[in-house]
Amino acid sequence: MKKLIAVAIFLAFAAAGVTYAGTRVEIKDSEQAAAEADMHRRYDHPKTEVVPNDQLEVVVTRDVIMHSCCMPPSLVVGGKITNISGKPIDYVHLHFAFEDKNGKILHGESLYNHHAESLSDDPYIQKILNEKPHFDPILPGKSDTFGFSVSCTELPVFSKIELFSNDIKQ
Template identity: 85%
Template sequence: MKKLITIAILVAFAAASTAFAGTRVNIKDSEDAAAEADMHRRYDHPKTQVVPNDQLQVVVTRDVIMHSCCMPPNLVVAGKITNTSDKPIDYVRLHFAFEDKNGKILHGESLYNHHAESLADDPYIQKILNEKPHYDPIMPGQSDTFGFSISCTELPVFSKVELFSNDIKQ
């Protein structure tokens, strides 16, 4: 009986080795796999989605996580806004909403377009700079830019980022 089982096992191995002789298995080098996982962890994030506005065209030109040796990683979002209305726009306040997978807003940030950045200055900064808040209007068809940066350590884990431009002063 033992001889029969031994012969059966040898025949099975011989058949299996013949069947799998042409099979190739690609095994990722563990260092490459670790490096790839680290890249995804460090640089991947949900990209900013612009919510449309009929008076303004908003285009995101940069949406990255930037790393530095001297500070924590920052989420940097920059872009261009264009006045598509037929009236001048004094300023635009842009709102970022960081949401979870269910659409619940976890964190919010806002900023002004570059020509109106001084509107965000607090009274102490105004006193130091010795200037009053001001803005340069964006005429119909003209464009301006915006830039946003926040430390990733200040952000909760989010699944979606929406950019609203519904706070427009004409």
């Protein structure tokens, strides 16, 4: 009986040796691990989550942290909005909510779709450009874009970004 157990153990170790013979364990040196941690810290962030809207389809096409030699890093979010309602939409006022891990809103930003960007101009800019705020309606089935950029130095530490598009003028 002891011989049988010994043979079984020997065969088990032999099979395990053959199984793990080709396995490689990659050990990262401290410089490589530090470089990967730095890349993660500089470029990773919680991606923007779109809150659904029954009149619009909102698709985020760009959500990155941009770096430049001449300015601090910026969070850049861009996308496309499509009118899925049966009526023209004059403009869409988009709201970004930066939240902590408990869902508390720490910071907010807002913007208009590109065809209505002049709605956010202040009176001084309107005077310089010699124009009044205006918009081009988004017809049913048609699309427009939006773009957002904010310096990361102006943002608090956040765990979630939500994009609301419930401020629509029809």
